[in-house]
Structure formats: C-alpha cells, structure tokens
Amino acid sequence: MHQASPPAQTFTQRFANPTRFMALSAKLLPWIAAAAVLLIAIGLVMGLQAPVDYQQGHTAKIMYVHVPAAWLSMAGYSLIAISSFGLLVFRHPLADVSAKAAAPIGAAFTLLCLVTGSLWGKPMWGAFWVWDPRLTSVLILFFLYMGLIALRSAIEDEALASKLTAILALVGIVILPVIKFSVEWNSLHQPASVMRLGAPKIHPSLLWPLLVMALGLTMAFIAMHMKGMQNEILRRRVKALRAAEVQQAAGYAAPQAAV
C-alpha cells in the first residue's frame, strides 16, 4: 500500500511557528545589528568625506540620512501591507506580528524623512515646509502610520483590531504610488536621481556613501523589526500565561495557554 506523505511546506509555512521564529531570530539578530552599526559608521565617514556638491555645497550631505529614511518609510509601509495581506488571505500566524512590529519603526523613519527634509529645505528653498505634492503625500503617509497604531490600540478585541488594521493598511497602500509620482506634479522636490530608468544621476563619489548608508539603515530596520516581532510574541505569551493563571485561580483543571 502506498502511504501518503505529508504535503511539502512552503518557505513561509516553515517559519510560521513563533517558537521557531524566536530561535532563528535570536541567532540572526546580533549579526544583523552589528552589520547595521558597522555600515552606518562607514557610511557616515564616507558621507562626511564625500566631495562638495557643485550646486548645494555641503548641504547635500543631508541626503545620506534623508534619502534612506524616505526609502525605508515606503518600504516599511509595503512590509505592513504585505503582512496584512498575509494575515487576511493566508492567516499566517506571524503576519500580524510583523505588521504590528513594523508600524512604529516605519513611522519613525517617516518622521526622520520629514524632519531631515525640512532641515534640507530651509537652506535650499528658504522654507522649512511647503505644501508641495511630495512633502504633503509623505506627511499623509506619516498620518497613515499613526492611524494604524491608533486604530489597533483603540480596539480591545485583538483579533478584530488586527483585521481592521490590516484592511486600513491595504486601503492606505494607494499613498505609495502617489508619493512616487508626486515629484512630477509641479513639485519643488527634485525627481528620482538613483532609482530611475537608466543610470543614476549622481556621481559615484556621492552615490557610494548613500548606498552604504541606505544598506546600513536597512539592516537597522530589519534588526529592529525582528526585535519588535520578538517583543510582540513575548507580549502575547504574557497575555496567554495571565489568562492561564486566571483559569487556574478560577478552579479549572490545568493551566493552559495557547501561544
């Protein structure tokens, strides 16, 4: 008789177990964090020593923080949207953990993008803020992050909060193409200089520090997201253990916690 073998697991299914994720991330996290610190330090030194821009002078060095922060603000939102899709469609056990952990980190990078943009705008445009399509759409992205965090914390039922937050995240994804193409709508902001069809418009001596800083800050984002996911799994364990303790105190046969 032919014995049926269990169906092969996909990559995401293999890492769907929170305990397995905790073990794997505990091994990877120190290396990713160390790589982030090292790359950011190298990127900073390279950035400060980079040649002076012929138009903007030293002020162009602000791009070494501003541009990676802008990329990560959008990448963070994309991660939340993908995780939300994973929750709503595949009910992946770690999808909601990922979406929840990414929100404050993405919001922080969006805030960093806005603040450093203002610090760049004042000497170059003469104003900290203008209601320009690019600036306004990134401000809306920041409000969306705040909305996701506020909506989740406003609903006591965590399963319902997860689903509603995921729906809002998927609806809000419309902001990403708006941000991307907003520079073409009568904007003060310069158009894409690195991620564009054809070669980047920046000289390699200015581009390399930017790429190193971007890689370093991306590693920092990944490390912090991993840590945030670990924290959320632990928080859920605390919640489950507390529920088990209450059951135990109420006289149930055995303490049981699901997570």
Add this chain to the structure above:
Amino acid sequence: MDLGPHAAYIWACFAIAGLIVAGLALWLVIEGRRQQRLIAELEARGVRRRSDPAP
C-alpha cells in the same frame, strides 16, 4: 570639520537621525526585557504554556 554656512542644519540632521534610531532601538531592548521579566515572574508562580513540558 568645516561644513560651510549651513553646517548647523547638517549636524542637526545627523543628531536627530541618531536620536530617533538609537531611541527606537533602546525602546525595543527595554520592552523586550520587560516582557522577559513578566514571563519569568509568571513561570515562577507555576503558570505554564500548553506547549511547555510538564514540570
């Protein structure tokens, strides 16, 4: 290091970036330790997860 007439904006940018990223990392580490401590306290009181081996 001379960063020209707008040096204050450039240094402010790097300082704020350091504060935001380091602050976020610190918050995550503190929160992780707090959750670990809460789990240790609960387990010390004898509460167990279903997946844990019986004591």
